Amino acid sequence: MYAGAYWQREEDRLRFGVLLVAAQPLAFSDAHLASRGLVNALFDPQDDAVAAKPFDLPCGPASVFVRQVGLPADGDAVLPVGEFQAIVPVPPELSAGREEMVVVAFQTPDLDHWDTYAQHLVSLLKSIEFDEEPGDGPR
Numbered sequence: 346m347y348a349g350a351y352w353q354r355e356e357d358r359l360r361f362g363v364l365l366v367a368a369q370p371l372a373f374s375d376a377h378l379a380s381r382g383l384v385n386a387l388f389d390p391q392d393d394a395v396a397a398k399p400f401d402l403p404c405g406p407a408s409v410f411v412r413q414v415g416l417p418a419d420g421d422a423v424l425p426v427g428e429f430q431a432i433v434p435v436p437p438e439l440s441a442g443r444e445e446m447v448v449v450a451f452q453t454p455d456l457d458h459w460d461t462y463a464q465h466l467v468s469l470l471k472s473i474e475f476d477e478e479p480g481d482g483p484r
């Protein structure tokens with residue numbers, strides 16, 4: 346598991362983001378099917394605040410979700426926050442009999458730089474490799 350935060354002050358603005366990478370066990374018998382099914386389960390075509398799609402990575406299939414939420418701030422104010430979440434199934438032959446998924450999640454209120462963050466996140470996803478020995482997890 347990895348958790349990290351980034352913050353930088355630029356003039357009168359604070360740029361901030363949080364990244365989490367974790368392996369998550371599944372209760373489903375097929376991690377790949379569960380990953381693809383989440384796109385349909387979590388995506389509502391009527392909700393333009395959520396984008397969801399399958400994504401093919403060098404390490405295998407993934408599902409990617411992007412949305413904007415509002416978090417309570419001072420008084421009645423709402424802070425818009427961008428969220429990115431990717432779910433990458435661990436290949437069954439490498440999971441030592443356990444069904445697992447790697448979850449990559451990122452949040453930031455710095456929506457002006459969302460495209461830059463998204464490019465970095467796609468590069469991160471494309472860099473995921475799984476060890477050949479069962480139980481070693483992602484690198």
